[in-house]
Amino acid sequence: MRNPWKTLSSRLIYQNPWFRVIEDQVIRPDGKPGIYGIVDLAPSVGVLALNERNEVALVGQWRYTRQRYCWELPVGASKSSDPGMLHAAQRELREETGLEASEWIEIGVLDSIVGATTERATLFLARGLVQRDDAQDAEEQISVRWVPLHEALSMVDRHEITECISVVTLLRGAAWLGGNGSPSSPRI
């Protein structure tokens, strides 16, 4: 399929340490001139950290954009210093929970707000957990809580966990674990 859009010019509108806003002058698929605004974010990661009692590490924090306290999986943006998404996931898990994991399994990818952003997340299942230190994110106050996997899935059902990377990592992780060990066979 050929790209039906034509980009005439591209202009940086705004940037902060977390995202850039770019506005393109375009010719749209219908042939008319227009603009396309893009929010450019670093790729992100989500981690389902599962201990030997089949409990999941949830992290809680006040989300400024929602003006409420939210329970999620360890989720966050990669940094330019991360050599790759696995490293970003390992760093994010360590920063938010103090955990390290011996086993890492990639269980999916996810594109968010595709009409306006470049956000892509890579989803991981982490097992073989060791507590190295306390949660240590300097900027935000983060709590860690362990809940059984089935209870985390019930929290999704009850809309107590609604953050999209967390939801998909939980659903796909549970399918991966409940199936035949292959991520291509979720039991749904």
Added chain:
Amino acid sequence: MRNPWKTLSSRLIYQNPWFRVIEDQVIRPDGKPGIYGIVDLAPSVGVLALNERNEVALVGQWRYTRQRYCWELPVGASKSSDPGMLHAAQRELREETGLEASEWIEIGVLDSIVGATTERATLFLARGLVQRDDAQDAEEQISVRWVPLHEALSMVDRHEITECISVVTLLRGAAWLGGNGSPSSPRI
């Protein structure tokens, strides 16, 4: 839980017909001054439209932000003229596929990119479909394709459907349909 952030001031940086960018001056939870950039988007909807042969309506379009052709469910932002999310879902389904549905079931909510945006989606299952007209989105070229529900789920597994609202609407819709008819009992 008390809000650990303090907002000192708020400034509109940019707006287009699809989102606004706001930058707040804040005192962070650690007591230090900083900024918080917010991308403010209209609430959105996702629709799992299922026909009597258990086939799902997929829509395909070139996604400018990804520079590739993407298959998704009917997904889109609400308009200020929509009286509510159900109406937005009905309008979006009609615009993208030409379908109307007699049965609408809300199957979840989803928050995307919670660190930087206000995006919240409401997810629907739509049944009792009637084809009213052709897909008619003026701005973008949209194709419609029917695939069996199990094949759509396999497309998620194979990372052929990665758009987050589509993924969660498919997974939760399948769980809803496969369970006892209650959205609180996904068969995972």
